[in-house]
Amino acid sequence: MLESKNITMRFGQKTAVDGVTTTLIPGHVYALLGPNGSGKTTWMKLATGLLKPASGEILWNGAPVGIESRREIAYMSTEPYFYTWMTVQDVGKYYDDFFEDFDPARYADLLSRMELTPELKTRNLSSGMMAKLKIAVTLARRAKVYLLDEPFNGIDLIARDEIARTIIETAGKEAILVLSSHLIEELEALADHAIFFREGKLILDCDLEEMRSDSGESMAERYRALYARKEVI
Amino acid sequence: MQFDPMKPIWAQVAAALQTDMVTGRLAPGQKMPSGRDLAVRFTINPNTAARVYQELVSQGLCETRRGLGTYVTEDEARLSGLREALAREAAARYLAEAARLGLTRADAVAMIEKEEN
Numbered sequence: 001m002l003e004s005k006n007i008t009m010r011f012g013q014k015t016a017v018d019g020v021t022t023t024l025i026p027g028h029v030y031a032l033l034g035p036n037g038s039g040k041t042t043w044m045k046l047a048t049g050l051l052k053p054a055s056g057e058i059l060w061n062g063a064p065v066g067i068e069s070r071r072e073i074a075y076m077s078t079e080p081y082f083y084t085w086m087t088v089q090d091v092g093k094y095y096d097d098f099f100e101d102f103d104p105a106r107y108a109d110l111l112s113r114m115e116l117t118p119e120l121k122t123r124n125l126s127s128g129m130m131a132k133l134k135i136a137v138t139l140a141r142r143a144k145v146y147l148l149d150e151p152f153n154g155i156d157l158i159a160r161d162e163i164a165r166t167i168i169e170t171a172g173k174e175a176i177l178v179l180s181s182h183l184i185e186e187l188e189a190l191a192d193h194a195i196f197f198r199e200g201k202l203i204l205d206c207d208l209e210e211m212r213s214d215s216g217e218s219m220a221e222r223y224r225a226l227y228a229r230k231e232v233i
Numbered sequence: 234m235q236f237d238p239m240k241p242i243w244a245q246v247a248a249a250l251q252t253d254m255v256t257g258r259l260a261p262g263q264k265m266p267s268g269r270d271l272a273v274r275f276t277i278n279p280n281t282a283a284r285v286y287q288e289l290v291s292q293g294l295c296e297t298r299r300g301l302g303t304y305v306t307e308d309e310a311r312l313s314g315l316r317e318a319l320a321r322e323a324a325a326r327y328l329a330e331a332a333r334l335g336l337t338r339a340d341a342v343a344m345i346e347k348e349e350n
Contacts, residue, residue, distance in 0.1 A: 029278055165276060169269070169273060171272075171278070171279050188236065188242075189236055189276060189278065189281070191278060192280045192281065212238070212239060212240055212241045212242070216239050218238030219238065
């Protein structure tokens with residue numbers, strides 16, 4: 001399991017993540033929600049071990065995250081980070097060199113499902129194609145944890161369905177998936193839990209099907225209830 | 234399939250499968266897709282898919298054969314009971330809508346007779 005124990009992260013005066021405690025369990029898909037600047041991306045970077053918290057700790061199966069845990073924790077950032085001279089095929093080779101759990105056959109399958117040609121240069125990819133490439137190369141890892149920051153951003157409806165199916169195939173009894181998105185409706189049926197952040201704090205962690213049974217609320221409605229700007233009279 | 238996100242998704246998928254059982258798209262004794270395949274087909278969380286089968290099994294509409302998977306029941310009484318239950322739900326929805334429009338129950342029943350299809 002992935003445990004976030006009272007972690008806090010500051011950038012100068014700003015507290016980006018503020019005392020976040022939560023435990024993520026294998027076999028679940030978590031929607032990580034909140035407005036821009038609420039700490040979602042920073043939390044993902046902390047969970048990957050790319051940032052060190054000012055206080056608190058993140059444990060993967062009992063050990064602090066870092067170089068070791070990166071073998072099992074796959075992270076997809078919002079910004080593309082491939083060299084422009086690389087082809088789509090090269091990106092796969094690059095990942096294959098870095099990560100023992102990378103599965104080239106799965107990568108080839110994902111590329112064809114996302115309609116990406118291996119010979120294409122990354123510098124020539126449209127933003128939508130780049131988004132699909134990031135997903136394909138990340139989900140081609142047989143990781144234990146997948147942290148996907150905005151997996152549906154800039155992706156057309158048809159490709160979104162394909163990505164949703166790929167995410168479901170990737171989810172299993174042993175994997176933890178965390179998906180952040182502004183497209184909340186896309187996550188309603190995909191996630192089973194939702195974690196809401198506001199101003200760096202975790203404000204709600206809930207089971208979605210329970211929420212629907214108990215209060216007849218969708219995740220989107222709860223989102224609106226939590227973040228709607230209060231009218232000043 | 235489009236879901237109503239305000240209602241439990243497992244219940245909506247279970248209802249779709251129940252309809253398939255009544256219409257014969259899912260035949261008695263037919264093997265159901267694995268939980269994983271059901272999740273992919275409906276684009277739903279795998280835990281939600283597992284819940285769908287748990288519910289269908291507990292309603293006696295599906296049975297799990299150890300090591301083989303989940304099958305539609307061959308119990309005809311169960312399936313005709315399901316048809317009756319779904320038909321009654323549809324009738325109740327119609328009567329509620331007719332009442333909302335100001336029809337008496339007798340008017341509502343007469344309206345069905347008038348409708349040729």
